[in-house]
Amino acid sequence: MKQLVTPLRRYIPVGWFDWEPFGERPKSWWPDLVLFAVFVVMTVLLMFPSPLVTLDHEVRMWAVDNKIPWLWEFGRTIAMIGEGEAGASIGLAFSVWCALRSRSIRPMLMFVLSFMTLALILGMKHWLGRPLSQHPLRLAEVSPDGPMLFTYYLEGGGGVAPATAYPSGHAVNSILLFGLIVMLVGGLLPKWLRLTLLIAPPSMVFLGQLYSGQHWLTDSIAGFILGILIIRSAKRVDWHDVPIGPLMVFEPATRKTILISTILLVGVAITPNLPLNQALILAAVLPVIGLVWLGLSIRAKRRTEARLAAEGPQGEAEAVEDGEGEPAPAPEIPSQPSDSRPRA
Known part of the structure; x- marks a missing residue:
C-alpha cells in the first residue's frame, strides 16, 4: 500500500x-x-x-x-x-x-x-x-x-x-x-x-x-x-x-482510508454494467468487505485509545502523528472562500 x-x-x-x-x-x-x-x-x-x-x-x-x-x-x-x-x-x-x-x-x-x-x-x-x-x-x-x-x-x-x-x-x-x-x-x-x-x-x-x-x-x-x-x-x-456515526472512526482520513473508499465506490459504480452473475457476486461481496473494514477499524481505534490512556502524556504526544507516521497539519490552514461564511 x-x-x-x-x-x-x-x-x-x-x-x-x-x-x-x-x-x-x-x-x-x-x-x-x-x-x-x-x-x-x-x-x-x-x-x-x-x-x-x-x-x-x-x-x-x-x-x-x-x-x-x-x-x-x-x-x-x-x-x-x-x-x-x-x-x-x-x-x-x-x-x-x-x-x-x-x-x-x-x-x-x-x-x-x-x-x-x-x-x-x-x-x-x-x-x-x-x-x-x-x-x-x-x-x-x-x-x-x-x-x-x-x-x-x-x-x-x-x-x-x-x-x-x-x-x-x-x-x-x-x-x-x-x-x-x-x-x-x-x-x-x-x-x-x-x-x-x-x-x-x-x-x-x-x-x-x-x-x-x-x-x-x-x-x-x-x-x-x-x-x-x-x-x-x-x-x-x-x-x-x-454526525456520521460509526464512520467517524475514519476521521481524520488517511490516504489509505481514502484509497480503499475509492476502490469500493468504483466497484459499486461498475456493478450495473457487469453481466448478471458477476454483478450479483460483486453486489454481495462489496458490502461485506466494507463492513469488515469498518469493524476492524473500530476495533483498532479502541485498542489505540486504550493504549494511549494507559501510557498517559507520552501516549498523547505520540498521537500527534497520523497512521502513516506523518506529522499532523499545522493548526492554521488556509480555507476556501466558502469557509469564511457564517455556518448555519
Missing part, C-alpha cells in the same frame, strides 16, 4: 483547507414546494389525453418534420453531457481530491449519498411507464391518444425494452452532477465558471434531447425539477459537521 501511495504524496498534498460545501443553504422551502407541485401537476396531466400530452407530441413531430442530419447528430452528441457514467466519474474524482486535501471522507459522503437518489428516479421511470420518443409514428399502435404515462410500449427505443421516458435521467444528471461539482470545489472557481457549470450543461441537454428526439418536452422539464430539488436538499445538510 505504501509503495502505491508514497510516490503520489508530493502531487496530492493533504490538509490544505477545512472543506465544506460551497454555496448558501436555501432560506425558504417555498421554491421547493412550488417546484414539487409543478412536477405533480405535470405528472397528473400526462396520465390522460390532456393538452400537455398533445404539446409533447406536436413538438416531437416538429423535430421529425424539420430534421437536418448534421444538426440531429450534433443534438445527440451534446445531449450525452447528461450521461450518468461520465458525470459520476468526474464528480467522484473531484470528491476524492477534496477528501485528500482536507483529510476527510465527508466530501465523498456528500457526493455518493446525493448521487444515490438517482436510483429512486430510475425506479420512478420504470413505474410510470412512458414510451420513449424515438418511435413517435409507431406510438399510435399502443396509445392513439399520445405519449401518456402507464403506456408500457415494449419497443421503447434506445435498446431499452420498458417504457422509461419520464422523467429524463439525462436532465436530472445535468443538474445534479454539475451542481455537486460546484458544491465540492466552487470556492476555488471564479464566478463565471461556476455559472457556466450550472447553466450550460442543462441547456445543452435540453436542446439536444428536444431536437434529436431522445425525450418528450415534459420529460426534460420534469428531470430539471427533480435535479433542482435534490441539489437544494443537499445544500440543507451541514456536510462539514453532520
Whole structure:
C-alpha cells in the first residue's frame, strides 16, 4: 500500500483547507414546494389525453418534420453531457481530491449519498411507464391518444425494452452532477465558471434531447425539477459537521482510508454494467468487505485509545502523528472562500 501511495504524496498534498460545501443553504422551502407541485401537476396531466400530452407530441413531430442530419447528430452528441457514467466519474474524482486535501471522507459522503437518489428516479421511470420518443409514428399502435404515462410500449427505443421516458435521467444528471461539482470545489472557481457549470450543461441537454428526439418536452422539464430539488436538499445538510456515526472512526482520513473508499465506490459504480452473475457476486461481496473494514477499524481505534490512556502524556504526544507516521497539519490552514461564511 505504501509503495502505491508514497510516490503520489508530493502531487496530492493533504490538509490544505477545512472543506465544506460551497454555496448558501436555501432560506425558504417555498421554491421547493412550488417546484414539487409543478412536477405533480405535470405528472397528473400526462396520465390522460390532456393538452400537455398533445404539446409533447406536436413538438416531437416538429423535430421529425424539420430534421437536418448534421444538426440531429450534433443534438445527440451534446445531449450525452447528461450521461450518468461520465458525470459520476468526474464528480467522484473531484470528491476524492477534496477528501485528500482536507483529510476527510465527508466530501465523498456528500457526493455518493446525493448521487444515490438517482436510483429512486430510475425506479420512478420504470413505474410510470412512458414510451420513449424515438418511435413517435409507431406510438399510435399502443396509445392513439399520445405519449401518456402507464403506456408500457415494449419497443421503447434506445435498446431499452420498458417504457422509461419520464422523467429524463439525462436532465436530472445535468443538474445534479454539475451542481455537486460546484458544491465540492466552487470556492476555488471564479464566478463565471461556476455559472457556466450550472447553466450550460442543462441547456445543452435540453436542446439536444428536444431536437434529436431522445425525450418528450415534459420529460426534460420534469428531470430539471427533480435535479433542482435534490441539489437544494443537499445544500440543507451541514456536510462539514453532520454526525456520521460509526464512520467517524475514519476521521481524520488517511490516504489509505481514502484509497480503499475509492476502490469500493468504483466497484459499486461498475456493478450495473457487469453481466448478471458477476454483478450479483460483486453486489454481495462489496458490502461485506466494507463492513469488515469498518469493524476492524473500530476495533483498532479502541485498542489505540486504550493504549494511549494507559501510557498517559507520552501516549498523547505520540498521537500527534497520523497512521502513516506523518506529522499532523499545522493548526492554521488556509480555507476556501466558502469557509469564511457564517455556518448555519
